[in-house]
Amino acid sequence: MKILQVVGYKDTGKTTLIVEFLKILKSLNLKAAVIKHHHVDIDDTTDTGKFSRYSEFTIMNTPNYIIQHEHRRPNLNDQIKTLNDKVDVVLIEGYKNEDYEKIVLTHSFTGEKGDIRDLSLTNVVNYYNVASEKDAILQWFEGWSIDK
Numbered sequence: 001m002k003i004l005q006v007v008g009y010k011d012t013g014k015t016t017l018i019v020e021f022l023k024i025l026k027s028l029n030l031k032a033a034v035i036k037h038h039h040v041d042i043d044d045t046t047d048t049g050k051f052s053r054y055s056e057f058t059i060m061n062t063p064n065y066i067i068q069h070e071h072r073r074p075n076l077n078d079q080i081k082t083l084n085d086k087v088d089v090v091l092i093e094g095y096k097n098e099d100y101e102k103i104v105l106t107h108s109f110t111g112e113k114g115d116i117r118d119l120s121l122t123n124v125v126n127y128y129n130v131a132s133e134k135d136a137i138l139q140w141f142e143g144w145s146i147d148k
Contacts, residue, residue, distance in 0.1 A: 001084055004144070005092040007121070008105030013130035014093050017105065017137065021091055024142050030088040035079055037094030089145060101125050103137070 006014045006021075018034060025032045043049050048069065051058040058069040076095055083090055092100065096119060104127045125144075128137045 001080075001087060001090060002145070003080065003090045003092065003100045004125075004141075005095060005098060005100050005102035006105065007094060007096045007102050012105035014105055017130055017134075018091050018093055020134075020138055021141050021145075024138065025089055025145060028142070028145060030145060031086070032089045032091060033083050033087045035076065035090065035092045035095075037092075096121060099123050103128055105130055 004021075006018055008014055015036075022032055022034070044053050048058055048060060052069050052071050056071050058071070060067040060069075076092070076098060080090055092098070096102075099122050101123050102121065103125050104121060106127050106129050126140070130137065
């Protein structure tokens with residue numbers, strides 16, 4: 001199982017790029033999972049939020065999806081372990097300080113916390129500007145995906 005983080009400040013194109021990566025993986029018949037770091041909890045004024053406040057698990061069934069919420073603190077490494085043998089690639093949006101291979105999106109190097117280049121990120125494969133290097137990123141990713 002291959003793991004790649006996509007990191008960058010808000011509005012640098014992380015989600016948009018991950019969707020493009022997922023399309024590539026689908027065309028290569030590779031199974032994928034996405035883990036997204038989100039900075040806010042589920043609003044406890046919604047039905048799901050109300051249930052989550054008092055239950056350990058909340059399962060929401062839509063016509064086409066099953067969404068399961070676990071009411072506990074997330075552990076990225078444990079979540080990745082549960083995906084072993086289920087998917088070929090795990091894409092992680094965010095979690096800048098984790099030590100998986102990562103690409104850093106630089107549409108804007110600076111955000112509310114300063115310059116992303118000052119964060120001493122580990123395991124950076126490359127820095128990309130989605131606005132001007134999208135084709136290069138997608139070409140790199142396709143090669144990365146099929147490289148053993």
